[in-house]
Amino acid sequence: MSDDLFYNYILGSLTEGLMTVDRDFIITTFNPALEQILEISTSQVLGRPFIEVFPEKELEKAIHKNITTGQSFSFPEYYLPKRGKGLLLSSITISPLINGAGAILGSVILVKDLQVLKEIEESSWQADKLLSLKTLLAGLTHEIRNPLLGIRGAAQLLERELADPELKEYPQVIIKEVDRLNFLIANLTSLTYMRKPFLELVNIHEVLERVILLERQTPIGQKVQFSSEYDPSIPHIMADENLLRQVFINLIQNSLEAMPEGGEVRVRTKISSDYQLARINGLEHHISIIKIQIQDTGGGIPKDKVQYLFTPFFTTKPKGSGLGLAICQEIIWQHKGRLRIESVEGKGTTAIIFLPLRQ
Ligand SMILES: Nc1ncnc2c1ncn2[C@@H]1O[C@H](COP(=O)(O)OP(=O)(O)O)[C@@H](O)[C@H]1O
Ligand SMILES: [Mg+2]
CATH class of the missing domain: 1.10.287 (Helix Hairpins)
Structure with missing residues (x-):
């Protein structure tokens, strides 16, 4: 394997955002995680001056000092602008990029997404x-x-x-x-009257597989292409298996109901390690986060409806109860997690479950 390829694999595998700038403040690296976090594509920023993409005086000053003196900087809580969509709470560290001879070639800027936490x-x-x-x-x-x-x-x-x-x-x-x-x-x-979760060690991939098997056999399920991509490094987690199954069933059923003529359901899991949770009681907490995504190719949700999704009884279906997502959210909250629905009208919807894995 060539060095370049190996280096690209590393950049692509990082769950944290990483970019580098050279001595002229030109962005020279921008990894896929950072693309995702800030919703900016690499091709839009490579070769451009940092300050033009991120008009952040404070960061620019830190990078300047970093390059000229070698001093590192850290911003534990920094609001970075996302493309056209408000601010992202992140933690940023800036370190000198040094070559074998000890010369400073630029800065390495690490960006952690703290928004979910x-x-x-x-x-x-x-x-x-x-x-x-x-x-x-x-x-x-x-x-x-x-x-x-x-x-x-x-x-x-x-x-x-x-x-x-x-x-x-x-x-x-x-x-x-x-x-x-x-x-x-x-x-x-x-x-x-939702019961308190009964926590035991659960293999979420097994639970997902069983739900998929079940949903595959439903009338719409038979017309739908299911695929799954599981992160093998996810350990068993403390959770209520029956409640989680109920969440997966609800979410996949919503996906199927959005695609009466068939389509695709993609289930993915991923673990992001070592997020730093804000200080609680003076102690720093480090936790990992498990991300479970259920993505469909249905009609999506109109922008003006998105705010009502979790409201009990909100439904756009003639025979819907409008309680599916409200119940899912409640269950995920009980697991100290977070449920998010992202949708693009005409393209599809992704339900994202974040579950904290406390160490
Ligand atoms: N995957 C999805 N694709 C399109 N719309 C969705 C999806 N999931 C939820 N929705 C929208 O959110 C509404 C509420 O969902 P839910 O709480 O499960 O209730 P119900 O399914 O009974 O309508 C649905 O009626 C639908 O308009
Ligand atoms: Mg539903």
């Missing part, structure tokens, strides 16, 4: 908010269930008493609608 920290706060909502819902569903039973019973009696078939239609409508409400409430109950 921040979101995980915030999600525990959101989970608290959801808890009070759940208490309210639990009470409400209980109160609604009994009157519904009464209404249904009375409508059935009425239906029996009425002789005129045209009039019979009215109590039948009542019964049908009551059944619909009962169905909703049964679903809601599964959200509000």
